[in-house]
Amino acid sequence: MKLFQQMLLAPAALGLLAPMAATASELNIDGVNRYADSQEQVTSITQFSDVQPTEWAYQALSNLVERYGCVAGYPDGTFRGKRPLSRWEAAALLNACLDRITEVTDELRRLMKEFETELAVLKGRVDGLEAKVGELEANQFSTTTKLSGQATFIVGANSFGGDQRVLGNNTDISNSLNPRFRNIANREQGAVAFNYDLRLDLDTSFTGKDLLRTRLRAGNFGSSPFGGPIVGLNATEVGFEEPSGENSVGIDRLFYQFPLGSSFTATVGARVRQDDMLAVWPSVYPADTVLDIFTYAGAPGAYNLNLGSGAGLWWTSGNFSVSANYVSANGNFGSSVPDEFDGCDGKGGIGNECSAQTGTAQIAYTGTNYGIAAAYTYSSGGAGIYSGNGTPFANAAFASADSTNSVGISAYWQPSNSGWIPSISTGWGLNASNSGDEGDFDFVDGITTQSWYVGLQWTDVFIKGNAAGMAVGQATFVTDTGDSDFDANDSNYAWEFWYKFQVTDNISVTPALYYLSNPLGQAQRVGTNDGFNNFGGFLKTTFKF
Structure with missing residues (x-):
């Protein structure tokens, strides 16, 4: 149910369901009609002379007036928001807003009828996407593991x-x-050389907060101009992390990281780096x-x-x-x-x-x-x-x-x-x-x-x-x-x-x-x-x- 409907129905329901039994003689229908006739429909909250932006319900009243048009004022341009609300006034206000909701609903039905063909096409596309997503989920590598990689060429x-x-x-x-x-x-x-570095990361999470990282790495920088045999000259970034030798894939990382409470994070690994x-x-x-x-x-x-x-x-x-x-x-x-x-x-x-x-x-x-x-x-x-x-x-x-x-x-x-x-x-x-x-x-x-x-x-x-x-x-x-x-x-x-x-x-x-x-x-x-x-x-x- 919309927020404004809840706001309107709550006081009305409380009043209408009160333990006081109303007899036919007590329910003055003429009085309700006179109340409704005495009000004038407004299109902007600024038309109420006694409603200021500092009022706690200003925004709610503004929405009812300007968006739904189901709030009326008195002939003297006042809303009288601090005046107690009688049961028949609540009924009249509720009835006016529900009539407006019916109009909006009818309007939506007309729009749906007008764009019936387009909506059917969109529904077909959504159904097709759902089928493809289902197929991907059925054939995915893992529901808990994400694969990412980086390949670097250097000449x-x-x-x-x-x-x-x-x-x-x-x-x-x-x-x-x-x-x-x-x-x-x-x-x-x-010599001029062409070398490569390849990293594949398999990141797995079992709870959404933990991380099991497995990194595979390979490269051929060991004898390159950037990681060669002369001590002190192998200074470039990629010249030192080849765990299994040149052109061999090896395990470069294998560790598990998990939270301990709200403030601590623990890491343990058979191949983990300081940073x-x-x-x-x-x-x-x-x-x-x-x-x-x-x-x-x-x-x-x-x-x-x-x-x-x-x-x-x-x-x-x-x-x-x-x-x-x-x-x-x-x-x-x-x-x-x-x-x-x-x-x-x-x-x-x-x-x-x-x-x-x-x-x-x-x-x-x-x-x-x-x-x-x-x-x-x-x-x-x-x-x-x-x-x-x-x-x-x-x-x-x-x-x-x-x-x-x-x-x-x-x-x-x-x-x-x-x-x-x-x-x-x-x-x-x-x-x-x-x-x-x-x-x-x-x-x-x-x-x-x-x-x-x-x-x-x-x-x-x-x-x-x-x-x-x-x-x-x-x-x-x-x-x-x-x-x-x-x-x-x-x-x-x-x-x-x-x-x-x-x-x-x-x-x-x-x-x-x-x-x-x-x-x-x-x-x-x-x-x-x-x-x-x-x-x-x-x-x-x-x-x-």
């Missing part, structure tokens, strides 16, 4: 420059025996654009994206969140005792010196278009930053240290509308490595490394849907050598520039350029000639389905 190359010699100062060694490092790098990683278990990712700069250096919110030590067996929990309340998680990259191994010659190679388990483990805690605050987060990560057993996200010296410090304590502070802001002002993402990280009391790697004890970045992104550039961006920063580099007897001179600056053409909703083409000023850092023996640098570019095409 590009690297170019290397500088006069750095392999052995440092070349005064005592002939040039034929001491080639420039750029020549070796160009020979090993200077899968964080309530907030403190960056809006695209993580899959060009250099992997700019993927870690400026702090590759704190946000090292360790991947393996793990579990985590996060809590949210309003704009605040707190996250904690643990990941063991070698959590699937059964032997935890290091080998005398191979160390922890092929060893692991959970919670031991060969686990390659990380424990992370994050606190974050997010607003409508901004966010800030602080994170702390303890890593040990060989866990650390991915190769390419630090200089060789910094990578060695992570890999060789008994433990590393890392902190990161990251933030972002984005404008409400597209324009000349870009979104801004920035972050800074600090890491302190310790080697313990004994071992072959005491030289890393007390080494401090740092990193930072600033990423800018413009949306709807030139054409709606297109985007452009650039980032600058330093991959993890040594700033303090601790107990070592040499000075730190390990810096390496990185830049990237890109423009994304959104060809369709599912296809984009992104040309990109990047530059690394000193990818080998301190390992290139600064002071012996003019150093070593890396310039590269590629064309990336992304298909989402």
